[in-house]
Amino acid sequence: MKVDNSPLDVPVSHALVDAAGLLVSADPAIATLNAHAGGAIGAPLAVAPIATVARLARRLGIVVSRGVLVADDDVDLDLWVRAQPEGEGVRLAIGGWRETRMRGAPTRDPAIDVSVGDADLRWDCDAALRLTFVSIGAGRRLGLDPFAFLGRPLTTLFQLDEDGEGALPLLDAVARRRQLGAQRATLRGSDRRVTLSAAVRQDDAGAFAGFVGAARLTDPAPVAAAAMPATFTEGLDKALRAPLARIIANADTINAATDGPVQQDYVDYAADIANAGRHLLGLVDDLVDLQGIERADFALTPEPIDLADVARRAAGLLSVRASNAGVAIARPLPALSVPATGDFRRALQIMVNLLGNAVRYSPDGSVVTVTALDDGKVATAIVADQGKGIAVEDQTRIFGKFERVDPSEAGGNGLGLYIARRLARAMGGDLVVESAPGDGARFILTLPR
Amino acid sequence: MSVVPDQPRADGIGARIAAGQAARGRAEARLSAAITDLFLPDHVRLDERTRLALARMLAAIVGALDTDIRRHAARILAGQQAEARAEALLAGTGGVQARLAEAGLLGDRGLIEELVARVRCDLIADALPVAIGAPDQASLLVRLTEVEDGVVAAAAKQLLGAETRRRLATESGALAGSELPAELHHRLVWWVAAAIREAAVASVGADAGTDRAIVDAAQRSLAAHDEGDRAEAVAMRLALAIDARADELGPLLVEAVGDRRLTLFIAVLARAGGMDFPVVRALVIEPEGDRLWLMLRAAGLDRATIARIALSLAEADPARDIERFADELDEIAGIATPAARDALAPLTLHADMRRALDALARAETR
Numbered sequence: 001m002k003v004d005n006s007p008l009d010v011p012v013s014h015a016l017v018d019a020a021g022l023l024v025s026a027d028p029a030i031a032t033l034n035a036h037a038g039g040a041i042g043a044p045l046a047v048a049p050i051a052t053v054a055r056l057a058r059r060l061g062i063v064v065s066r067g068v069l070v071a072d073d074d075v076d077l078d079l080w081v082r083a084q085p086e087g088e089g090v091r092l093a094i095g096g097w098r099e100t101r102m103r104g105a106p107t108r109d110p111a112i113d114v115s116v117g118d119a120d121l122r123w124d125c126d127a128a129l130r131l132t133f134v135s136i137g138a139g140r141r142l143g144l145d146p147f148a149f150l151g152r153p154l155t156t157l158f159q160l161d162e163d164g165e166g167a168l169p170l171l172d173a174v175a176r177r178r179q180l181g182a183q184r185a186t187l188r189g190s191d192r193r194v195t196l197s198a199a200v201r202q203d204d205a206g207a208f209a210g211f212v213g214a215a216r217l218t219d220p221a222p223v224a225a226a227a228m229p230a231t232f233t234e235g236l237d238k239a240l241r242a243p244l245a246r247i248i249a250n251a252d253t254i255n256a257a258t259d260g261p262v263q264q265d266y267v268d269y270a271a272d273i274a275n276a277g278r279h280l281l282g283l284v285d286d287l288v289d290l291q292g293i294e295r296a297d298f299a300l301t302p303e304p305i306d307l308a309d310v311a312r313r314a315a316g317l318l319s320v321r322a323s324n325a326g327v328a329i330a331r332p333l334p335a336l337s338v339p340a341t342g343d344f345r346r347a348l349q350i351m352v353n354l355l356g357n358a359v360r361y362s363p364d365g366s367v368v369t370v371t372a373l374d375d376g377k378v379a380t381a382i383v384a385d386q387g388k389g390i391a392v393e394d395q396t397r398i399f400g401k402f403e404r405v406d407p408s409e410a411g412g413n414g415l416g417l418y419i420a421r422r423l424a425r426a427m428g429g430d431l432v433v434e435s436a437p438g439d440g441a442r443f444i445l446t447l448p449r
Numbered sequence: 450m451s452v453v454p455d456q457p458r459a460d461g462i463g464a465r466i467a468a469g470q471a472a473r474g475r476a477e478a479r480l481s482a483a484i485t486d487l488f489l490p491d492h493v494r495l496d497e498r499t500r501l502a503l504a505r506m507l508a509a510i511v512g513a514l515d516t517d518i519r520r521h522a523a524r525i526l527a528g529q530q531a532e533a534r535a536e537a538l539l540a541g542t543g544g545v546q547a548r549l550a551e552a553g554l555l556g557d558r559g560l561i562e563e564l565v566a567r568v569r570c571d572l573i574a575d576a577l578p579v580a581i582g583a584p585d586q587a588s589l590l591v592r593l594t595e596v597e598d599g600v601v602a603a604a605a606k607q608l609l610g611a612e613t614r615r616r617l618a619t620e621s622g623a624l625a626g627s628e629l630p631a632e633l634h635h636r637l638v639w640w641v642a643a644a645i646r647e648a649a650v651a652s653v654g655a656d657a658g659t660d661r662a663i664v665d666a667a668q669r670s671l672a673a674h675d676e677g678d679r680a681e682a683v684a685m686r687l688a689l690a691i692d693a694r695a696d697e698l699g700p701l702l703v704e705a706v707g708d709r710r711l712t713l714f715i716a717v718l719a720r721a722g723g724m725d726f727p728v729v730r731a732l733v734i735e736p737e738g739d740r741l742w743l744m745l746r747a748a749g750l751d752r753a754t755i756a757r758i759a760l761s762l763a764e765a766d767p768a769r770d771i772e773r774f775a776d777e778l779d780e781i782a783g784i785a786t787p788a789a790r791d792a793l794a795p796l797t798l799h800a801d802m803r804r805a806l807d808a809l810a811r812a813e814t815r
Contacts, residue, residue: 059775060756066764126588126708127581133613150609151587151594201579209579210588253584 012095012255012271017045017054019088030094032323036072050081054090057083065204067096072319080206096206119214120194121187126210129154129174143190158185158196158215167241173200175245176281177208184218193218207256208249240284248277286415293422300343300426307338307347307379307447308372314351315370318359326364329355338372340379340447342427347447350423350431351381353416354443358385361441378429379449384442390435398433420445492736495565496768502568506619507555510564511546513624514641514670521666522645522659529658537653538645538662545644554640560633566727569734570711571619576765580707589708593687604687608713611680630727631676642667681726684716693717699754706761721748728796728803736768740793742781747789752782 015026023045026034031041039046045054049068057064065082082093121142124133131149134157139146149157160168161184173180180198187194198213254262254270262270292298315331322329332338340347351370358368366386373380390398399421401414417431424431429447495503519538526535549555581588587595593605618624627634642663649659676682693701698721705714711733719729722744732740738759745755756778763771795803 056760056771056775060760060778062753062756062760064760126591127583128585128587128591130587130591132588132591132609133616136614136617146613147606147610150613151591151606203579203581207581207584209581249584256584 012093015045015092015094016086017051017058017090017092019058021045021051021055021058024089028324028326029320030092032320033070033072033077050079050092050094053081054083054092057085058090061085067204067206072316077320080204082204120217121215123154123157123213123215124210125154125213127208129211131157132210142187142192144187154211157188158194159188160185160196165241167245170196170198172241172245173198173211174208175249176278177202177206180211180213185215187215207252240280244277244281244284248274248281251277283415286419289415289419293419293426298426300346300423302341302343302427302448305340305342305344305347305447307340307342307381307445308332308336310344310347310351311370311372311381314348314355317352318355321356322359322368325359325362327359327362328367329359330367330369332370332372336372338374338379338381339449341449342429342447343423346423346427347445350420350445351383353420354383354445357416358383358387358441358443361385361387363387374449377449378446380447381445382442383445384440386440389437389439390433390441391437392435395433395435399431492768498572499565499568502572502619503564506564506568508546509618509624510627510629510637511549511555511641514627514638515542515545515645517670518638518642518645518663518666521669522662525662525665526658529662531658534649534653534656534659538649538659541645541648541652544648545641548644548647549640557633557636560629560637562731563629563633563727566730566734570715570730571615573734573762573765574709574711577706577709577711577761578764579709580761582704582707589704590710590713593691598690600690601687604683604690607683608680608687608710611678611683612710612712615680626674628679629676630679631674634674634676635671638667638670680712681716681730684712685719685726687713688716688720691717691720693721695749698748699750702750703754703757706758718744718748722793723797724793725800727800733762736766736770738762738769738774742774742777743784743789743792746781746784746786747793749786752778755781 013027013029015030016024018024021044023034023039023041023043026041034040034046037046037048045051047070049070053064053066053068063082063084065080067078067080070077070079078096079094080096082095084091084093119135119138121138122133122135123131125131131152131154134144134146134149136146139149144157154170160170163169163184169183170180172178173183177200179200180196183196185194185196186192194215195218196213196215198211200208201210201212203209251270251274255267255274312331312334315329319329355368355370362368362385368386369382369384371382371384373382399417401418421431424445424447427447429445431443431445433441433443435441519542523535523538526532526538546555555561586592590605590609594602594609596602596605615628618628627637629637646660646663649656649663653659691701698717701717702714705711705717715730715733716726718733719726722729729744732744735741742755742759745758750758759769759774759778760771763769763774795806798806
């Protein structure tokens with residue numbers, strides 16, 4: 001699941017289009033996307049869905065916000081585009097880059113994943129978590145007057161429980177605008193225990209606009225949950241998750257400038273704060289991941305995969321971020337196929353992590369090369385960068401917990417390579433590095449055929 | 450076991466020939482329907498979602514009335530120790546809709562107009578993009594339930610409840626009542642009652658007691674129907690209570706659309722234009738939108754507000770053409786408010802008068 005979480009830290013990008021629909025200026029991410037589609041500064045915007053939104057906003061004379069799906073090489077980018085008429089032209093703000101997903105990969109559309117059909121009680125709420133819908137028959141069966149709850153806060157109907165780490169999954173879902181998996185709660189006015197799940201409703205600008213939810217009656221909380229091995233991650237998770245969710249939500253609010261105009265500097269700071277917060281949440285995810293893979297019973301389900309395809313997809317997922325950093329990624333040719341045995345998502349997680357590191361440590365204007373090889377015995381994927389390299393004495397250290405390639409460099413939490421190697425070994429393969437200072441680094445992932 | 454094939458009996462042969470003739474009739478009907486269907490222009494054809502939703506709603510309404518009347522009539526009969534007849538009534542459930550459709554009664558213009566409008570409205574409202582005022586801000590209707598003006602708050606609460614009921618009924622296909630305007634409900638109840646009686650006579654013969662029980666049950670259904678409970682009526686009461694001033698109208702309409710409360714949007718607009726709910730609803734669901742733009746201009750809304758409303762409706766309704774609207778927006782915004790009002794004046798006439806005028810116009814185009 002890590003792949004969907006990994007923040008491809010491209011903030012909202014801006015561009016300016018003139019009255020004739022010609023691109024006047026663009027941030028790197030948009031410029032790259034536009035160049036891939038054959039466009040350039042001074043020429044008409046070449047990404048058709050975005051050009052359509054810009055044109056419509058100019059002609060209607062109002063802000064047009066719309067989610068668009070843009071094809072960029074191997075990946076589809078799920079972007080939201082906000083076009084605001086400005087003078088004769090249009091100012092574009094494009095976000096959602098981090099939501100990139102592979103073409104053809106199963107979508108994680110919350111509306112589909114969260115089934116409400118078999119729910120014991122269904123509920124909807126708005127952005128302020130006020131109930132706008134409660135299923136009547138079900139409510140009455142549970143001894144409630146559903147109408148009395150309409151318009152009231154969600155918490156008048158459900159008393160929410162903190163999870164094992166002391167956080168409220170519901171607030172977490174709001175902050176991340178992600179579907180709510182399981183929030184344990186008690187139905188008010190009775191001692192009935194329920195588990196809440198919900199799909200997130202977003203507005204055009206991607207802001208949280210409410211839940212479409214379900215409640216299922218559950219037995220009393222299993223005592224086994226409390227018997228989880230107490231590790232240091234529990235404390236960290238407990239301490240971080242809820243406040244982080246709050247910080248992100250507030251920073252996003254300031255960033256969206258919905259409460260009125262905010263000075264541009266502050267809007268940018270807010271974006272930085274939100275990104276930093278998401279980064280920290282990513283760390284919390286990593287720690288939870290870590291806890292999972294360190295358990296004695298951790299196992300993966302190996303299946304036949306194509307390592308060259310995995311490498312290409314990872315390169316596609318990181319192409320926007322690489323462009324932003326002025327780094328090019330050379331990926332395996334489309335025709336190449338390298339059969340391997342492993343877990344697709346975990347292999348992709350490893351490749352995304354390796355490529356993300358390579359892009360982070362690469363100088364502007366350099367190239368990161370991804371290759372995939374099949375020597376008949378094992379399948380190999382190699383990520384090579386032109387960065388400053390890793391000294392021999394550091395090459396073991398970087399695979400340790402909380403170790404970093406360059407401790408003086410910002411970003412990265414020191415868990416990625418540790419998790420990547422653990423995952424590679426769990427699949428019967430390995431992850432090693434070859435490097436000499438000044439000569440870049442080569443990370444080599446091997447998987448059984 | 451006989452080795453000689455059974456001799457076909459004479460009545461069997463007759464039945465085969467009759468079946469053959471009937472098949473020919475059906476083939477003719479099928480061909481006619483195919484021709485009609487093939488040459489239907491796209492803009493008048495029902496799309497599949499609407500057709501499906503419409504069929505479900507019609508079945509749910511007729512089914513609800515059918516069950517209601519049978520059940521009550523059976524209870525009356527059982528009270529009179531006519532258990533056999535009561536059971537025969539209950540056992541006959543089903544078939545009413547087919548009978549009414551075959552008789553051409555369900556093709557009633559008013560009924561279908563109402564149902565199409567309701568279905569289109571539901572589908573559009575469901576697909577409207579949600580727009581939040583500000584993060585953590587409650588949605589429009591929820592905020593209205595909390596205003597100091599008790600009349601507005603009470604009406605807003607009622608609307609939240611009515612829309613919840615309507616949505617559950619639509620989803621489950623199990624209606625509590627028809628939720629039709631009184632006149633249509635009245636007509637439909639008697640049709641259903643007549644079909645129930647016809648089937649009862651055919652199965653167990655005519656019986657005065659059964660007739661009386663069916664009539665009593667139908668009258669009970671009529672008495673229980675309160676058209677003031679309908680979401681449309683509740684929305685009108687809310688719009689009346691809000692009584693938006695000219696300068697509040699635009700923001701209120703935009704917020705209603707952003708909260709996906711199309712019923713409230715229609716009601717507020719109807720109140721502003723001094724028109725009936727169904728009239729404005731008809732304008733709102735027209736994919737071309739031409740009359741709606743006039744209506745919005747008649748209400749004095751500016752270019753940006755009209756554009757916002759049009760954009761939201763276009764996002765929700767694939768039949769709409771936002772590019773064409775953008776082409777025409779300057780012209781639309783240029784219409785003077787009094788001119789727009791004059792153009793729509795006939796829509797403010799008494800409903801019966803409008804229907805009579807429409808009927809005359811239809812007769813002329815025939």
